[in-house]
Amino acid sequence: MSCTNFCRNIMKEGRMLSKYLRITVVKRSYSKAASTFSEGNENTTHFGFQTVETSEKTKKVYDVFENVANSYDKMNDAMSMGIHRVWKDIFIQELGPTHGTHLLDSAGGTGDITFRYINFLKNTPNPHNIRSCVTVCDINQHMLDVGKKRASRLNLLPDNCDVNWKQENAENLSFEEESFTAYTIAFGIRNVTHIDKVLSEAYRVLQPGGRFLCLEFSHVNNKTLKWLYDQYSFQIIPVMGQLIAGQWKPYQYLVESIRRFPNQEDFKYMIETAGFRNVTYRNLTFGTVAIHSGFKL
Template sequence: CRCRALLSRPARALRARRGLAAGPEMHFGFQTVTEEERREKIYQVFENVAKKYDVMNDSMTLGIHRVWKDILMHKMNPCPGTLLLDVAGGTGDIAFRFINYVRAVRQRQLQRKLKHHQNLSWQEIFESYQKDKFNSLGDSQVVVCDINREMLKVGKQKAQHLGYSEGLSWVLGNAEELPFDDDKFDVYTIAFGIRNVTRIDLALQEAYRVLKPGGRFLCLEFSHVSNPLLSRLYDLYSFQVIPVLGEVIAGDWKSYQYLVESIRQFPPQEELKAMIEDAGFFKVDYENLNFGIVAIHSGFKL
């Protein structure tokens, strides 16, 4: 199995950890903390919210996060045979969409194939259909990588409940030091995760490293609203409503207070674009969704 071969190789994860000293000060929301404190606090946030993560996403965004993720998938437009790495994808939303998308493409391919072979006998058509039926992803695979065990646990439970198993793997790993060899993946996605990475520059370098030449980087993340009136309304909703929802639904005000604060500390669209370019990516651009509440950044490893 191609996927088992990929994961069984001892990755270059044993290389020296880069820049992980606890010295530099950085932000955890509006707090100033050391680098190591930030790592620990963010890990604790997602350990606390894992079981209610999906419910809170629906509540906070009124379900619009589903549309944003669908747009990301259509922008990716994966074909059968694509190998996707979804980083910080613990609960599986991007992975499941990827599988559904590729299956739909495969189904359309099969229908076109049968349409062009109308002179085949019923037996030949049946055998062809059965053969393709058992390879519904066309050798596509998605590897979900997340640093948080609880998030991965929730994702695996969802996958089992929804019947996803083919072409799907779960790996515990750090975005800043991915446990994969160079030039392995066709596409790298990170949805609502890069904001929680302590060293974004290292995560971007790792994304570049593990992508094949010609591979694509896609990042979906909360961003900055440029319209002053909408920005004020968005701030009002974020600071007055989201932490309350966190307390009511997840019993956790502080984690969702961090969430809204972290969005304000995150680099704006142009700054993140420059960081992606600095990591080596070409043809970097971004698309604002809902007036910049979120943005999709894209780049290629050439």
């Protein structure tokens, strides 16, 4: 072998090794992102900034929302200065449901997304009188009870749309495979113990062509805005929770849980890993929240 060919082979092998190492680093990075909630130990996870036993987290989250259910909507208005309503409006517009949609509104709690879904369909022509359906599920029965009362108070009697309320764990749904044409989860997925199980269940219960849509707090990339956001979150929101809802700790957990949630790119990868395709995200309010979308194809 000539010296020239020998050098070329060495350079070629070097490029291949470099490529392999880059791929390995990326895979390890994504693997780390996917296990954000495991703290490197399958028996422990996080509850805000605390490390707790995996078996404890579901109960702790349940207690948080049991305590704040009655003041949940009032606090949402106060904390976001009403902007959460705009985020949720944009979320439903992004979904763009049509008549005949069978929606699973997971972690649907007090019904904010479901009510918007119903109103969206009411304002959409339905000349063929096609029936739609929405199932609101939440692990916390108290939250569902508040939602039912709100529906009654709002005199929400949808035409051509069935509404069901069910207590369900998003990590282990009781519904059959391919039961729904759309799946939404708004401000709920960061509270679960195993995000990957929630995504897997969402994929399982969706029909082929079905859409997964998630609205969740995310990461502000601008350093100045992030600093301001952190000051407001840690210094103001818990105090607000104490004054309005008489609860400090649940809102301390809220702001901590947001910081522990994967960033936009890492969560996008987790959704893709669950099997979804055409996965995208859209930042709202400088990345304070993001809408993540994927399809079961």
